[in-house]
Every structure is written in C-alpha cells, then in structure tokens.
Amino acid sequence: MKTLCPKLFFLFYTSLLFAQKETLISGKIIDSKSQSPLISVVVTIQNTNQMQLSAADGKFQFKTNLQGDQLVLFHNQGYKDKLIAVQIQENKLIDLGIIVLEEEDEVNQQGAVISILDDDLDENNGGSESTSGLLQASKDAFQQAAAFNWGQSRFRVRGLDSQYAQLLINGLTMNKAYDGRPQWGDWGGLNDVLRNQEIAIGSSPSDYAFGGILGTQHLSTQASTYKKGTRIAFSGTNTNYQGRAMVTYASGMNEKGWAFVVSAGKRYANEGYFEGTNYDANSIFTSVEKKISPRNSINFTAFYTPNSRGKNSPNTDEVVSLTSEKYNSYWGFQNGKQRNSRIKYIEEPVFMLNDYFKINATTQLNLGAFYQFGKISNSNIDYQHANSPDPSYYRKMPSYFSSLYAKDEGEFSGAFTPDLANAERSKTLFLSQPQINWAAMYQANQNPIVDANGKITEFEPAQSKYILYEDRTDDKNLAFSALLNTELTEDIRLNAGASFNKLHSHNYQNVLDLLGGLYFEDVDVFYKGDQAESDLNNPNRQVKVGDTYGYNFNLMSAKLEGFTQFQFRYKKVDFYLAQEYSSSTYQREGLYKNGIYPTNSFGESPTLHFENFGFKGGLTWKLSGKQLLLFNGSHASKAPNLKAVFPNSRLNNSIVDGIESENNSSLDASYVYRSPKLKMRFTGYFSQIKNATETSFFYAEGIFDNGAGNNSTNAFVSQTLTHLDKKNWGTELSFEYQINPTLKTIVAAAFGEYIYASNPNVTITNDAKASVENTNPVFNFGTAALKNYHQAGTPQQAYSLGLEYRNPKYWWLSTNVNYLAKNYIDISPIARTSNFFINPASGFPFPEATEERGRELLKQEELTPLLLLNLVGGKSWRIFKKNLNLFCSINNLLDTSFKTGGYEQARNANFRQRNQDITSGTPNFGNKYFYGYGRTYFVSLSINF
Missing domain, CATH: 2.60.40.1120 (Carboxypeptidase-like, regulatory domain)
Known part of the structure; x- marks a missing residue:
C-alpha cells in the first residue's frame, strides 16, 4: 500500500499536468x-x-x-x-x-445566373470551339464573381476550356471522351441536390483525382449527407426559360439504416430571351442509401434530365442592323406557331452504385460503378436541288450585291461593280420575310395537280427537296472506380484511385420530318456516279422518317487511369506530391461504304493507343493563424480527344498524321489572409498547353486551283491544326471586408493574357479532291501565323465591386458593378497561311497584296469593353415552423447591349476576296457574333420544412 500510493499520486499528478x-x-x-x-x-x-x-x-x-x-x-x-x-x-x-x-444563397444564384455552359458555341466556323470553362462557385469571392457576375459574358477561369477541369460525381469522372468536356445538360435542373461539392482550383490537391490544370470538382450524392427536410420552389425569369418548378425531399438516416433523397423539376419557355428559342426541360433524381453496418453503406443514385432547347443564330453586323440583337434566323411560323429548325435534345439517364467502406478509423474505401446511355441530337434542314432556306443566307443579303460577289468579272480578277439596285431589292425581300418559310418548303416538296383547264386544283406529295434531320449521337458508357483515403501516420495521408471507362458511341444522320414529301434521296448532289452514294453497300436509297442516311459510324474508346497522392501535414508547413498514369485506346468503325472513300470508310480503323503520365506537387506555408502562402505546380501529358483523332470521322477512317498527346503545365502561387472581418486571396498563375490538335469544318472559297474534274476553287473542307501551343498567365484577387455586422464589401479581379504560343500546322481535307488514286485527299497548307494572337471566347480582364447589406430580420440586398474587357474574336487559321496571298486561279501572288494591307485585314477584332450592373436581394420568414424564402435578382440593370463572342468566317480564304469584301463597307462575310442578354430578372419563392 505504501508503494501503491506514491504511484497513484504520480499518475494523477502527471495527468493533471497534461490536462493543464x-x-x-x-x-x-x-x-x-x-x-x-x-x-x-x-x-x-x-x-x-x-x-x-x-x-x-x-x-x-x-x-x-x-x-x-x-x-x-x-x-x-x-x-x-x-x-x-x-x-x-x-x-x-x-x-x-x-x-x-x-x-448560402448559391442554389438561387445558380438559377438566376445566365446559363451559358451549353450555349451555341458548337458552330463549325473554322476556329476552335469554345465553351465556358468556369467551375461552379465555391465560397471564395473570386469564384462567386466568376460564376454569378461574369458568367453573363462567358468568362472562363484562367482562360481555360472546361476540358482542362475534371468533374466527378461520387468519384466517377463525367468528362466526355469525345471532346473532354462535361455534358452539363445531363444534370440540368438539379441545383438542389448537387450542392455537396468540393473544389480544387488549378493544380491544388484533391482527395478524389489527379485533376486537370484548371482544377477538380467533386460532387457527392450520398443520401445520408443531405439535410433532412422538404424544399418546394417556383421561379420566373426571362432568360433561356420562363418558368421553373422544383421539389426536393431528403429523409435523413432512419433507425433501420435507410436514407433517401428525391427531387423533380421542370423548366420551360415558349420563347426565351432570343426570338424563337423554345425550351423544355424535365429532371428527376433519386439517391438511396442502405447502412449495412456501422462501417459500410451502399448508395444508389439515378438521375434523368431530358431537355430540349431551340438554338439562336450568330449574326453579322449587317443582319443585326436590319433586325435586332434578338434576331434568330433559325425559326419561322408554321400554321401560326413558332417552329425552330435547330433544336438540341439531350436524353442521357445516369445510374451509379457506390460502396462506402470505412475499413478502420483512419482508412476509407469508395467503390463505384457507373452506366449511362441515351442520345444527344441537333436538328437542322437538309436540301437538294433547291435554294438555302436560311433567310439570312449570304446570297439573300444586300451586301451580296454591294460587295465583290455581285459582278466580279472573272474569278478573283479584281474588277468589281456594285449592284445597288439589287442590293435595295434584296433588303426589301429580307425584311418582308426575315424568318424561315416553312410553308414554302412544304410546297416545294409537292407536285401540283392540274385540271383540264390548266388550273392547279391540289398538290400531291413528291420527292422531298427539303427535310428536317438530326445529327445524332447514341452513347453507351460504362465505368468503374476505386478510391482509397488513409492516414498512414498522424502527419501523412495517402489518396489513391483507379478507374476504367469504356465508351461505345453510335453517330449517324436521321430523318425527322419529310416536310410533306414522300422520300429523300440518300445521295450527295455535289458529286456524280458512285461518289454521290452515302453507302455503296446499299446504293440508290430513298429514305423516310426514322431512316439513317448520310453518314453512319461508331467510335469506341477505353481509358484506364490511376493516381496516388501523398499529403504531409505539419505545424508550419504542409506539402503534397501526386502522380498519375493513364492508358487510352481509340477506334472508328464505319457502317457505311462511302462513295467518295470506298476503300477507307467501311469497317474498323487501326486502333490508336496513348500512354500518359502526370506529376504535381505543392506547398502550404502557415505564416500565422490568419495567413498562408500556397505554391502549386504540375506537368502532365494528355491524350487527344476522340474528336481530334479522326478529322473526317463522318466519311472515313483517316487519322491525323503523326498525332501525339498534349503536354500541359501549370504553376500558381497565392497569399491568403482570413480573419473574422477580412478575407483575401491574391494569386498569380501560369499555364501552358503544348502540342494540341483541333479540328473544325467550314465552307471555304478561293483556296484550291481549278484541277481536272473540279471547276471551282471553293470547297466544304475539314481543317486540322496540329502542334498548337497556348500560354495563359495572370492574377486573381478575392477580397471581402465586413464593415460592420450588417454591411460587407466585396472586390474581385482577374487580369490575364491568353495567347497562342506557336504557329501550328494547317491541313485541309477536301472531299471533292478524292479519287481512286487519292483515297485520303489531305492538303498541307503549312504553318498558320497564329503566334501572339489572343485566344478567343472569354474576357481576359474582369473586375467586380460589390456591397452587401444583411438585416438581422432576415432580409438582404446586394449590388455589384462589373467591368469586363480584352475579349477577342476567334480567328480563322487558314487565312493566316501563305496561301492567303496566292491567287488560286493563277498560282501567283495577288499583285495588290501588300504586307501592310495584309496586317490590316488580319488584325484580330477586340470586342468593346462592357459595364454590367447587377442587383440581388432576398427575404426569409419563419411561419408555422417553416421557412419561406424570396429571392430576386436583376442582371444587367442598365440594359447594356453587348457581344459575348464571335468568329471570323473562314469562307473568305484569300487576300483579294477579303479585301474587296471589307472595302465595300458592308462585308457579306463579316464576323459573326453572339450577343449577351440585356436586362433580365429572376424571381424565386421557396418553402423549406
């Protein structure tokens, strides 16, 4: 006992000291x-x-x-x-x-922000495609501004396309193999249930994937993580849709170990902001979780969001001056109702199964399986032996008669006389019928029946000259993933993951409507004999509604990838190291034996295989409890997308000669300060993309000589750029200051320069030059002088100043003013090759083509800077233990008219043609532009209980 007492006293004293x-x-x-x-x-x-x-x-x-x-x-x-x-x-x-x-007010803001992630930037215009690459907003003031304030002008974070960000849902990658981008429409309208997200910007570490140089975004739909309750919301707006209704219910985890979430919604518009843009979107979501044991649960997620929207046309300044900025050439009245000829339809249900297994207190394993199928289609009008139905077709515009196309005496001779009388006549005709004439197309597809007196008594269906068709993609996508997170020691954490993704993509042209006719011939009227046939295995086809025609092929891809990431966390310094490996295979299978390419279209192409590696690392230096310094860097190779590999996939199995993987690098450094009153981040970044490949399609005039059997210098061509480099650098500022408990000021700024850093090689595929001897008519146009031209599609400078007031009685009001500048038009690479100065009719340089005038013609257009004022507010009430919330926003309060982007028409492909067109004052092939919304509103009323 004497020995035990001192020992007990010692243990008690020691524990007391430790407790102190x-x-x-x-x-x-x-x-x-x-x-x-x-x-x-x-x-x-x-x-x-x-x-x-x-x-x-x-x-x-x-x-x-x-x-x-x-x-x-x-x-x-x-x-x-x-x-x-x-x-x-x-x-x-x-x-x-x-x-x-x-x-957060994020759900309402996501509904209020202008939806441009899936807008009409998929036109084959001779330049690179561009879609918004911004991530959804995080809690950072800069990201809030980028998504909700600058999104109106298609601002892209760091100037990078969304293919350079990796988007995952429950650990499964959602980026498409075809172009590398997420298909945002697959989960449109599910704002309420996609709030659980983690974002890593740039090369910063993510627990879920190696990521891209733009960043990583992970969304979780695990049912037990949702806040229990019901939310019902009704919204009205004048943007791409008019009304929206949504209902969401989350049960929380019950005593039997079950949790489930369901959500349903609808968005609709007879006509959106732009003329003729109808909208119809439905969404349904469910997530069910079963807790098998305290350490293991299985979660099933399914969502289905069929949606369709009428597209709006890009327009030249001439068209807008005659109509308005809301003008859309894609629609017209049929029997008194609006009908849009270009409808995008997405119907791709998604199914996911996840197993969340907590192996022990420090290790978790997430196993996932994913299956997606369905279709994406884009409708359009096809026609044979008839004039273009497009009311703004260049031959119907006044500029056609007042520019070089009116009376050019001899091809590219330079002798030109304007036809002002016909220019005025075409203006009158255009203004009298500025929309698609559906009735005229129906009439053209019918033959008149004449009685004995020579009078037309009625019409009978005949061979269709006009039809409505769709470019259709039916995908089947299967994927598996495994993600391990474990604490190796108190200071070292390991993230490791592996995934496999297999895609079968059926691509074809499908007849939707014969527009009153009997059938449509499956031939290309620009060719003769066997070359006119779409499928030599089934020649002389007459197709009807539901039939495939034109082109028909499969694309197959398989991708295996894995990554490891070690995170080291210490008192003053955290750092991480990550590495990635991926293996990708691509193949095309032609289902038609095309008449132009009889030996290179039917059957399977060679299989392409790409192996890629990536490395990244970073450091966080904790200066104090309020201050951080962060450094991140990465270098990785990236397989080209399916789209880039097969430049003429609709017609043949050709592969881009010598195609290689991209090499992408990024660096960024940030200073972060966070206190209860002040939150600030200042970041500098640099990104480099090397050896990119891009493909586009367009109709070009004046690029080929008059070879045998080809009586025109014009052609519909496929353009491929290889060895294309890009450099993006800039700074970001996020600043929030709480002036007092109710008033806060917010400042965000982005200053960048995004340029082309190389002169890429340009090759043109001209189907008209194909023959038995030449089964792959690819012409090398040499290099395009793109170096130091600006990348298009986003403002490169953006600034926002905001003030937010929050009343203790649960109402709030905020306003922000935004200035956006340095937004450039997408340029035509073919116009910047040496062929631009060569007369295709003679093979010699144009005598009037001076270097000085060439620089003037090829100067990249910079869009006018714009100022946007937004106003946002809300009010909450607590009624019968239920929360009633009102949210209102007005974007572009001053109703500023502005262009969000555009492109040079590649049709003017030589010096004389472009010079004469521009000199006329009203160019027939001027730049085409997309316009932003004017003053728009969004009102939402929701109840939570």
Missing part, C-alpha cells in the same frame, strides 16, 4: 432560420490540422494544446463559413455558446 496543457473549446451550432441543431459541422482551428465534428444535438467539444490568439472555423456544406476569434489560455475553458450558421 489542454484547453477545451465547446459550443452548439444551429441553423439561423430554423434554430435547429446542425450535425457534422466541421470545426477546426484555422491553419492547423486539429478538427472536430458537431454531434447530433449540434454540440461540440474541442481539445487543443495551442496557446494565444487563434481562429475557430466552422464549415458546413450549403452554409456560409464562420470564423470566431478566441484567446486560448491554460486552465481556461472556452464556451462559445450558440453559433449560428447562415445558409
């Missing part, structure tokens, strides 16, 4: 509106590795041995982050009391 070194921080976290406790809120001491989760009653107890002034950070999905300053002293318990978290 630790401080207990406690509190309770609740929702600001419902006052209900919040579970699983992440509570950390900022810039440390110490973390705790709130319990089911919202309470938390946090032990720490840190001393001095610290910041406690509260983070929960769907809520605003909260920082509370504390002073930690020995032997002092800190009770923070009730901590109130406010919900």
Whole structure:
C-alpha cells in the first residue's frame, strides 16, 4: 500500500499536468432560420490540422494544446463559413455558446445566373470551339464573381476550356471522351441536390483525382449527407426559360439504416430571351442509401434530365442592323406557331452504385460503378436541288450585291461593280420575310395537280427537296472506380484511385420530318456516279422518317487511369506530391461504304493507343493563424480527344498524321489572409498547353486551283491544326471586408493574357479532291501565323465591386458593378497561311497584296469593353415552423447591349476576296457574333420544412 500510493499520486499528478496543457473549446451550432441543431459541422482551428465534428444535438467539444490568439472555423456544406476569434489560455475553458450558421444563397444564384455552359458555341466556323470553362462557385469571392457576375459574358477561369477541369460525381469522372468536356445538360435542373461539392482550383490537391490544370470538382450524392427536410420552389425569369418548378425531399438516416433523397423539376419557355428559342426541360433524381453496418453503406443514385432547347443564330453586323440583337434566323411560323429548325435534345439517364467502406478509423474505401446511355441530337434542314432556306443566307443579303460577289468579272480578277439596285431589292425581300418559310418548303416538296383547264386544283406529295434531320449521337458508357483515403501516420495521408471507362458511341444522320414529301434521296448532289452514294453497300436509297442516311459510324474508346497522392501535414508547413498514369485506346468503325472513300470508310480503323503520365506537387506555408502562402505546380501529358483523332470521322477512317498527346503545365502561387472581418486571396498563375490538335469544318472559297474534274476553287473542307501551343498567365484577387455586422464589401479581379504560343500546322481535307488514286485527299497548307494572337471566347480582364447589406430580420440586398474587357474574336487559321496571298486561279501572288494591307485585314477584332450592373436581394420568414424564402435578382440593370463572342468566317480564304469584301463597307462575310442578354430578372419563392 505504501508503494501503491506514491504511484497513484504520480499518475494523477502527471495527468493533471497534461490536462493543464489542454484547453477545451465547446459550443452548439444551429441553423439561423430554423434554430435547429446542425450535425457534422466541421470545426477546426484555422491553419492547423486539429478538427472536430458537431454531434447530433449540434454540440461540440474541442481539445487543443495551442496557446494565444487563434481562429475557430466552422464549415458546413450549403452554409456560409464562420470564423470566431478566441484567446486560448491554460486552465481556461472556452464556451462559445450558440453559433449560428447562415445558409448560402448559391442554389438561387445558380438559377438566376445566365446559363451559358451549353450555349451555341458548337458552330463549325473554322476556329476552335469554345465553351465556358468556369467551375461552379465555391465560397471564395473570386469564384462567386466568376460564376454569378461574369458568367453573363462567358468568362472562363484562367482562360481555360472546361476540358482542362475534371468533374466527378461520387468519384466517377463525367468528362466526355469525345471532346473532354462535361455534358452539363445531363444534370440540368438539379441545383438542389448537387450542392455537396468540393473544389480544387488549378493544380491544388484533391482527395478524389489527379485533376486537370484548371482544377477538380467533386460532387457527392450520398443520401445520408443531405439535410433532412422538404424544399418546394417556383421561379420566373426571362432568360433561356420562363418558368421553373422544383421539389426536393431528403429523409435523413432512419433507425433501420435507410436514407433517401428525391427531387423533380421542370423548366420551360415558349420563347426565351432570343426570338424563337423554345425550351423544355424535365429532371428527376433519386439517391438511396442502405447502412449495412456501422462501417459500410451502399448508395444508389439515378438521375434523368431530358431537355430540349431551340438554338439562336450568330449574326453579322449587317443582319443585326436590319433586325435586332434578338434576331434568330433559325425559326419561322408554321400554321401560326413558332417552329425552330435547330433544336438540341439531350436524353442521357445516369445510374451509379457506390460502396462506402470505412475499413478502420483512419482508412476509407469508395467503390463505384457507373452506366449511362441515351442520345444527344441537333436538328437542322437538309436540301437538294433547291435554294438555302436560311433567310439570312449570304446570297439573300444586300451586301451580296454591294460587295465583290455581285459582278466580279472573272474569278478573283479584281474588277468589281456594285449592284445597288439589287442590293435595295434584296433588303426589301429580307425584311418582308426575315424568318424561315416553312410553308414554302412544304410546297416545294409537292407536285401540283392540274385540271383540264390548266388550273392547279391540289398538290400531291413528291420527292422531298427539303427535310428536317438530326445529327445524332447514341452513347453507351460504362465505368468503374476505386478510391482509397488513409492516414498512414498522424502527419501523412495517402489518396489513391483507379478507374476504367469504356465508351461505345453510335453517330449517324436521321430523318425527322419529310416536310410533306414522300422520300429523300440518300445521295450527295455535289458529286456524280458512285461518289454521290452515302453507302455503296446499299446504293440508290430513298429514305423516310426514322431512316439513317448520310453518314453512319461508331467510335469506341477505353481509358484506364490511376493516381496516388501523398499529403504531409505539419505545424508550419504542409506539402503534397501526386502522380498519375493513364492508358487510352481509340477506334472508328464505319457502317457505311462511302462513295467518295470506298476503300477507307467501311469497317474498323487501326486502333490508336496513348500512354500518359502526370506529376504535381505543392506547398502550404502557415505564416500565422490568419495567413498562408500556397505554391502549386504540375506537368502532365494528355491524350487527344476522340474528336481530334479522326478529322473526317463522318466519311472515313483517316487519322491525323503523326498525332501525339498534349503536354500541359501549370504553376500558381497565392497569399491568403482570413480573419473574422477580412478575407483575401491574391494569386498569380501560369499555364501552358503544348502540342494540341483541333479540328473544325467550314465552307471555304478561293483556296484550291481549278484541277481536272473540279471547276471551282471553293470547297466544304475539314481543317486540322496540329502542334498548337497556348500560354495563359495572370492574377486573381478575392477580397471581402465586413464593415460592420450588417454591411460587407466585396472586390474581385482577374487580369490575364491568353495567347497562342506557336504557329501550328494547317491541313485541309477536301472531299471533292478524292479519287481512286487519292483515297485520303489531305492538303498541307503549312504553318498558320497564329503566334501572339489572343485566344478567343472569354474576357481576359474582369473586375467586380460589390456591397452587401444583411438585416438581422432576415432580409438582404446586394449590388455589384462589373467591368469586363480584352475579349477577342476567334480567328480563322487558314487565312493566316501563305496561301492567303496566292491567287488560286493563277498560282501567283495577288499583285495588290501588300504586307501592310495584309496586317490590316488580319488584325484580330477586340470586342468593346462592357459595364454590367447587377442587383440581388432576398427575404426569409419563419411561419408555422417553416421557412419561406424570396429571392430576386436583376442582371444587367442598365440594359447594356453587348457581344459575348464571335468568329471570323473562314469562307473568305484569300487576300483579294477579303479585301474587296471589307472595302465595300458592308462585308457579306463579316464576323459573326453572339450577343449577351440585356436586362433580365429572376424571381424565386421557396418553402423549406
């Protein structure tokens, strides 16, 4: 007993000393509106590795041995982050009391922001395709501005296309193999259920994937992570749709280990902001989770979002001056109703199965399976032995008669006389019928029946000269993934993942409507004999509704990839190292034996195989509890997309000669300051893309000589750019200052320069030059002088200043003014080759082609800078224990008219043609532009219970 007592005393004293070194921080976290406790809120001491989760009653107890002034950070999905300053002293318990978290307004803002992620930027215009590459907003003020304020002008974060960001849902990659981009329409309208997301910008580390140089975005649909309750919302707007209704219910995890989430919605418009743009979109979502054991649960997710939208046309300045910025040439009246000829339809249901397995306290494994099938189609009008139905077709415009196309005496002779009388006549005709004439097409597809007196008594269906068809893609995509996260030691964490993705893509042309006719001939009227046949295995076909014609082929791809990432976390410094390997195979299978390419179209192409590697690393230096320095860098090779590999995939099995993987590099450095009043980030970045390949299609005039059997210098061609390099560098600023408890100011800025860094090689495929001897008519036009031209499709400078007021009685109002500049037109590469100065009729340079005039003609157009003013506000009520929320926004309050982008028409492919067209003052083939929305509104009323 004498021996035991001193030992017990020693243990008690030691534990007392240890306890004195630790401080207990406690509190309770609740929702600001419902006052209900919040579970699983992440509570950390900022810039440390110490973390705790709130319990089911919202309470938390946090032990720490840190001393001095610290910041406690509260983070929960769907809520605003909260920082509370504390002073930690020995032997002092800190009770923070009730901590109130406010919900984010992100769901409403996502509905209010102009939807341009899937807009009409897929035109084959001779330049590179461009879609918005911005990620959804995070809690960073810069990302909020990029998504919600600058999205109106198609701003792209760091000037990068969305193919350079990796998007995952439940650990499964959603980027398409065809062009590398996510198909945003596959989950359109599911804002409520896709809020659980984690974003890594640039090369910064992600727990879910190696990622791209733009970043990584991961969305989770695990049913048990959703806040229990029901949300019903109704919205009205005047953007791409007019009305929206949504309902979402989440059960939470019940006593039997089940949790489920369901959501359904509809968006619709008889006509959107632009003329003739109808919209119809439905969405349904379900996620069901079964907890098999305390450490294992299985989750099934399915969503189906069929949607269709009428496209709007890009227009020249001439067309807009005669009509308006809302003018759309793709539609017309049929029997008193609007009918758009170009409808994009997406119907691709998605099914996912995930197994979340907690192996032990430090290791988690997520296994996933994914299957997607369905169709994407784009409708258009096809015609034979008839005039173009497009009311703004260049031959119907006044400029056709007042420019070189009116009376050019001898091909490219330079002798030109304007025809002002016909120019005025064409203007009158255009204004009298500025839309598609559906009735005229129906009449053209019928033969008149004449009685004995020579009078037309009625019409009978005949061979269709005009039909409505669709370019159709039917994909079947199967994928598997495995993701392991484990704490190797207290300071070292390992993320490792592997995935396999297999795609079978059927691509074909399909007849939708014979427009009153009997049949349509499956031939190309620009060719004769066997060359006119789409399929020599089935010649002289007459197709009807539902028949495939024109082209018919499969694309197959398979991709295996894996990554490992080690994260090291210490008191003052965190750093990480990651590596990636991928193997990709591509193949085309022609289902038609094309008459132009009889030996190179039917059957399977050679299989292409690409192996790629990537490495990245970064460092976080914790200057203090408020300040961080971050450094990230990566270098990776990237397989070309399917689209780039087969430049003429609709007609043959040809592969781009010598095609190689891209090499992409990025660097960024950031200074971050976060305190309860001030949050700031300043970032500098540099990105480089080397050896890219891009393919486009267009009709060019004046690029080929008059060879035997070809009586024109014009041709519909496929253009491929290889060895294309790009450089993007710039800075980003995010600044938030809480002036007082109710008033906050926000500043965001982006300053960048995005240029082409090489002179790529240009090859042109001209089907008209194909023959028995020449089965792959590819012509090398040499290099295009693109170096130091600006990349198009996004403002390269953007600035935002905002002020936000939040009243304690749950109403708020914010306004922001935005300035966007340095947005450039997409240029035509073929016009920047040496052939531009050569007369194709003679083979000699144009005598009037001077270097100075050439620079003037080829100068890249910069769009006018714009100023946009936005106003956003909301109000919440607590009624019968239910939350009623009103959200309102007005974008572009001053109703500013502006162009969001555009492209040079590649049709003017030689010096004389372009010079005469521009000199006329009203160019027939001037640049085509996309216009942004004027003043728009969004109003949403929702109830949560």
